[in-house]
Amino acid sequence: MPTTYVEAIREGIREEMERDPNVFLLGEDIGVYGGAFKVTQGLLDQFGERRVVDTPISESAIVGAAIGASFMGLRPVAEMQFADFISCGFDQIVNYAAKCRYRWNAPAAIVVRAPCGGGIHGGPFHSQQNEAWFAHTPGLKVVLPATARDAKGLIKSAIRDNDPVLFFEHKALYRRVKEDLPEGDYTVPIGKANVYREGRDLSIVTYSAMVHTAAEAAEIVAKDGISVEVVDLRTLTPFDEETVLESVKKTSKAIVLHEATLTGGFGGEIAARITEKAFEYLDGPVVRIAAPDTPVPFSQTLEDAYLPSVEQVVEKVRWLAAY
Amino acid sequence: MAAVKLEAVHPDRGTGAEAELSRKFLYYMALMREVEERIERRLYRQGKVLGGVYVGRGQEAIPVGSGLVARPDDVLFPSHRDLALYFIRGVHPRNVFAQYMGRVDGLTRGRDGNMHMGDLSKGLVAIISAMAASVPVAAGAAMAMKYQGKDSVALVYFGDGATSRGDWHEGINLASVQKAPLVLLCNNNQYAYSTPLSKQMACQNVADRAAGYGIPAEIVDGNDPFAIHAATRRAVEHARGGLGPYLIECKTFRMTGHSAHDPADYVPKHLFEEWGAMCPIQRMQDRMVEEGWATREETNDILARIRKETDEAIAWAENSPFPDPSELTLGVYESK
Numbered sequence A: 001m002p003t004t005y006v007e008a009i010r011e012g013i014r015e016e017m018e019r020d021p022n023v024f025l026l027g028e029d030i031g032v033y034g035g036a037f038k039v040t041q042g043l044l045d046q047f048g049e050r051r052v053v054d055t056p057i058s059e060s061a062i063v064g065a066a067i068g069a070s071f072m073g074l075r076p077v078a079e080m081q082f083a084d085f086i087s088c089g090f091d092q093i094v095n096y097a098a099k100c101r102y103r104w105n106a107p108a109a110i111v112v113r114a115p116c117g118g119g120i121h122g123g124p125f126h127s128q129q130n131e132a133w134f135a136h137t138p139g140l141k142v143v144l145p146a147t148a149r150d151a152k153g154l155i156k157s158a159i160r161d162n163d164p165v166l167f168f169e170h171k172a173l174y175r176r177v178k179e180d181l182p183e184g185d186y187t188v189p190i191g192k193a194n195v196y197r198e199g200r201d202l203s204i205v206t207y208s209a210m211v212h213t214a215a216e217a218a219e220i221v222a223k224d225g226i227s228v229e230v231v232d233l234r235t236l237t238p239f240d241e242e243t244v245l246e247s248v249k250k251t252s253k254a255i256v257l258h259e260a261t262l263t264g265g266f267g268g269e270i271a272a273r274i275t276e277k278a279f280e281y282l283d284g285p286v287v288r289i290a291a292p293d294t295p296v297p298f299s300q301t302l303e304d305a306y307l308p309s310v311e312q313v314v315e316k317v318r319w320l321a322a323y
Numbered sequence B: 001m002a003a004v005k006l007e008a009v010h011p012d013r014g015t016g017a018e019a020e021l022s023r024k025f026l027y028y029m030a031l032m033r034e035v036e037e038r039i040e041r042r043l044y045r046q047g048k049v050l051g052g053v054y055v056g057r058g059q060e061a062i063p064v065g066s067g068l069v070a071r072p073d074d075v076l077f078p079s080h081r082d083l084a085l086y087f088i089r090g091v092h093p094r095n096v097f098a099q100y101m102g103r104v105d106g107l108t109r110g111r112d113g114n115m116h117m118g119d120l121s122k123g124l125v126a127i128i129s130a131m132a133a134s135v136p137v138a139a140g141a142a143m144a145m146k147y148q149g150k151d152s153v154a155l156v157y158f159g160d161g162a163t164s165r166g167d168w169h170e171g172i173n174l175a176s177v178q179k180a181p182l183v184l185l186c187n188n189n190q191y192a193y194s195t196p197l198s199k200q201m202a203c204q205n206v207a208d209r210a211a212g213y214g215i216p217a218e219i220v221d222g223n224d225p226f227a228i229h230a231a232t233r234r235a236v237e238h239a240r241g242g243l244g245p246y247l248i249e250c251k252t253f254r255m256t257g258h259s260a261h262d263p264a265d266y267v268p269k270h271l272f273e274e275w276g277a278m279c280p281i282q283r284m285q286d287r288m289v290e291e292g293w294a295t296r297e298e299t300n301d302i303l304a305r306i307r308k309e310t311d312e313a314i315a316w317a318e319n320s321p322f323p324d325p326s327e328l329t330l331g332v333y334e335s336k
């Protein structure tokens, strides 16, 4: 039976909780209710209130408490109900958790899970893809799985990691993507990109839900004989420069695609690395596709226009392939 | 809400343990004063200490009175005016000087300055600059102690100004609903940088805020280590007993500027005079002599010993090297 993305995350958390009695969960409505997206459904019944803690609406306290618990040797997994509300816990993440190892050798081994992304008509405060805020903060690891297999393997790695990990789960993928998972205990390493689809003519470097957008576009242009390689970063920091450069050196053309807004997005960093380190291999400009620099709008027509689409990617691929 | 209890009766009264305790109080308070005097009034002015310098002059009774109650397995979250907690936990003054001078033998190896230092092996957690950020972290440490079935407690320190921040409220509220063993110690020195209490909060006391979280609070004379010691014993007993957080408000005064660069012209002169007469170190020496716990000669000996230790510590720290620039990028993440 194929496993959905949301089940994969839940199973990953469950297995880690079974394996390590120090792993516990905290967040809003995660216990009795099972979480706004039901990621933690059933875990309260299995592990009890001691290990599945329903908290007040206090994002800063949730992250802060996770840090404090990790100083005592526990392995907290904190849930933000929506990635958008992470702003209320921002200081604890970027000033406390990110810097304590460097400052005084006291690592914050925490996981902050955050359901992110649009396509669910959530409007400006329930749709953001705000990973770049954190990719810009040394000391944090930023993980965004695109597949069920990676979601399970990466949440397990995140829980075992000794640095603070921000784990962005794309809401539109929770029930949309599914696959058969490997049997038993497996992990996917943080900091390793994955060549999601192999190709010869052009590389699309992307992550999170846009991996599927890129793959759909690749399927369409394949009929015209354009062979697209899709690189799924899976982790922004640490950034797997090697896999990206290897792909671009092979195809000589690169599109960088993300759902987050354009200016200051992580795509700028990827494009810069490619031009700095693979310039002589390039047969065209590095092209970025991203959301426009606006808040995420609510209305269907506006949101559809906001999110990078398969058609948009197809068009840019054709343009760049012909360059 | 109770008024300030000026003449708190300590539970050790008349047991002989008071004399012993008074010697510890005097030693740690005077050591903190001496080390901070050197940092603020000499090394900083000589350009040997750069960056921000915040001291707890006049407030030494707070870390000392409370810190001597904590057991080794209790975890401390000092504020920027609680240097004595480090000495009580066995940090040597020479490493504190090295920390302020940005040397490799500072607790952060030059990665951070001044009171931004910690050592988990000694149960000391470093502050970050953002006021009150330690409160949720201490709440989480306290929740973890309960999770682990320990009967230890977390003690978190902060100023009056910090109690205006959301983190303070979020942290206490979470700890309270979780009945986490958290002791909250406020040094109400009546100023937050240049801002007087009246512009910080509309209630009379920090302790008044406790009602909103369903936790007990008491107000103590923040310049009397015995009063603070006794209150901390009550607080720790409450927290260890599974009853949740407990707030202690220590009324005191900041006998200096906010930091070494601040002449504090905004503070009315008479306040320095009135509170100067309440100096916890002078009061303790006088009381020791009055009660017959020590002779004047003995208290003077304690102070002389501290001055000598401090001289040696500074000389040692000045010989500590600056960190090598090759260390710059190390330790951002775990190295594998």
Ligand SMILES: Cc1ncc(C[n+]2csc(CCOP(=O)(O)OP(=O)(O)O)c2C)c(N)n1
Binding pocket: B081, B129, B130, B131, B158, B159, B160, B161, B162, B163, B187, B189, B191, B192, B193, B254
């Ligand atoms: C969130 C935040 N805002 C501003 C500052 C700058 N700042 C440093 S100390 C301070 C005053 C703190 O007052 P209080 O909490 O009463 O502590 P005290 O210094 O009086 O001991 C301010 C405003 C800060 N450190 N953190």
Ligand SMILES: [Mg+2]
Binding pocket: B159, B160, B161, B187, B188, B189, B190, B191, B192, B193
């Ligand atoms: Mg103050």
